Amino acid sequence: MQAVRLLPRFPPLISTFNAPSHRLAALTLSNQADQNRSYRRHTFDTLNHSTGQGRSVRVTAVNPTQAYFKLRDIIQESRLNELVRSQERFERNTDKRRRKRKEKEWRTYMRHVKKQVQIAFDLQNRTKIEKETYKDI
Structure with a gap:
């Protein structure tokens, strides 16, 4: 039986203890915006996974299809296709x-x-x- 790692729905809040007081409001607003995302944000664990970093995936001779599926999952989770399509051209409401x-x-x-x-x-x-x-x- 494989162990299933449950990821938190929202990323943990960034510590504001070391931030200057004029930046606290901006940090709080950006954290709230991050938590209201409709897709799963790439957390530190997914950005630095064993097969690559960020949206890059390491491909070896042993696992090219596994790397492809990992990259496909990352792209689907971050809704990259929708983002590119929406930024391609202006679209009226x-x-x-x-x-x-x-x-x-x-x-x-x-x-x-x-x-x-x-x-x-x-x-x-x-x-x-x-x-x-x-x-x-």
């Missing part, structure tokens, strides 16, 4: 709402398709099992 709505509808549709495919495979497996079980009848 109406267009943004329309795009978000279509993305949501597409995700809903794909969930439905996945469910139907799973039902079809379950039915196919059940048919195979029944044929094997009752072939002598």
